[in-house]
Amino acid sequence: MPKVDVNLPLDDVAALIDFGDDELKMARYKQYGTAQALAMHNRGPITYDPDGALSTEILDAYWREGFYVFENVVGAEERRDIEVDVAELLERAPIAKDASVDKHGRPALGSDCKGRSVRMTRPLSDPLGGTDANHGRHPVKMAEPNAPDEAPEWVMQLLLGTLQHSDACLRLYGHPELLNVAAAVNGPDFTPFNEGLWIKQPRLGSSVAWHQDGWTWWDKPELDSGTHGFNFMMQLYGCDAANGLWVVPGSHTKGKLDISDLASESGSDRLVDAVPLICAPGDVAIVNRQAVHGSFANTSDNTRVSVHFGFHRRKSVYGITSGGIHNPVSHYDDAYIRRRSRMLMYAIDARQQRFPEETCFEYGPLADAKDEFRWTSAARADIRDYNLMDIGI
Numbered sequence: 001m002p003k004v005d006v007n008l009p010l011d012d013v014a015a016l017i018d019f020g021d022d023e024l025k026m027a028r029y030k031q032y033g034t035a036q037a038l039a040m041h042n043r044g045p046i047t048y049d050p051d052g053a054l055s056t057e058i059l060d061a062y063w064r065e066g067f068y069v070f071e072n073v074v075g076a077e078e079r080r081d082i083e084v085d086v087a088e089l090l091e092r093a094p095i096a097k098d099a100s101v102d103k104h105g106r107p108a109l110g111s112d113c114k115g116r117s118v119r120m121t122r123p124l125s126d127p128l129g130g131t132d133a134n135h136g137r138h139p140v141k142m143a144e145p146n147a148p149d150e151a152p153e154w155v156m157q158l159l160l161g162t163l164q165h166s167d168a169c170l171r172l173y174g175h176p177e178l179l180n181v182a183a184a185v186n187g188p189d190f191t192p193f194n195e196g197l198w199i200k201q202p203r204l205g206s207s208v209a210w211h212q213d214g215w216t217w218w219d220k221p222e223l224d225s226g227t228h229g230f231n232f233m234m235q236l237y238g239c240d241a242a243n244g245l246w247v248v249p250g251s252h253t254k255g256k257l258d259i260s261d262l263a264s265e266s267g268s269d270r271l272v273d274a275v276p277l278i279c280a281p282g283d284v285a286i287v288n289r290q291a292v293h294g295s296f297a298n299t300s301d302n303t304r305v306s307v308h309f310g311f312h313r314r315k316s317v318y319g320i321t322s323g324g325i326h327n328p329v330s331h332y333d334d335a336y337i338r339r340r341s342r343m344l345m346y347a348i349d350a351r352q353q354r355f356p357e358e359t360c361f362e363y364g365p366l367a368d369a370k371d372e373f374r375w376t377s378a379a380r381a382d383i384r385d386y387n388l389m390d391i392g393i
Ligand SMILES: O=C(O)CCC(=O)C(=O)O
Pocket: 198, 208, 213, 231, 244, 245, 293, 294, 295, 306, 308
């Protein structure tokens, strides 16, 4: 099986990469958080009630905690496809932030995209905390361990518009059981949000400062725990307290929280109530976008590759003018939502071609136009820069 190559000599630097004076506190925090996470009742396979609906227990746990870990969803064969694509994407990463070539001198991944694509970061840094980026939603700076001398100057942290770069990610996007979950959580007329591939390379991966996603509905009377939607996060190699996402359980029910206060009360960026996602390869977490979440610099030996794709309720996006982070500010009318939703149709067809024995998901809103959306070379051209029409709210 090809392995993601991070091009870093590991043995002699292992002992040097840590959180410095805070290393012991960090180690205890990770150990405690892991125990708390594993004691929660929000993990297990995707199961159904006798009437065929997603299990009530799963839905109750998701709405209570703000996240759920679906175990063993993506099998070895599909993970291998994704691994091959991810290895290739990393080979094509720009050699530096805003560079137009990769390390082989070829046009870099994303260099010909009009929409947002690659985010390069300094190893183990926090590029967002304490800045105005993303409507200022990351107020607290995270600890930044020293990078090893051998580290490259830049590492790829995120690729957006993933579905145009990886057929394997496109096929995952059409996963029937996950789309059943999306329908159960957001209603059968659920809509896309956006897609990203998050990569935390060992001893290099940078942090993502604590935040709550969403900016559109916080002050509106209609706000409830699900207004800003959710993300699925498929873990290619699994994840743990060192390289994974942390979530504050229940925080999605509390409206917009003051993250600076949470950090002050905690005495550091180690938020006291947070727990890490603990996943095995092929597990898929569903994480409410309103939950407080973030991830630390990855000082561990383990790579995290998370394939993210998010969905909204139609009523949260229909008729709204929003954007500005993932996509240009746009008005989300019927035509816009329908055009963006074609990605689901292509994904379902691409998946059917690869896994013909599976029963496909029926996406109601575009069921009348199935034949328009076959996954062909013409379709490949049609989805170029599709993420300019992400549905950010
Ligand atoms: O996976 C991560 O480390 C960060 C993901 C995140 O912040 C998000 O999806 O909003």
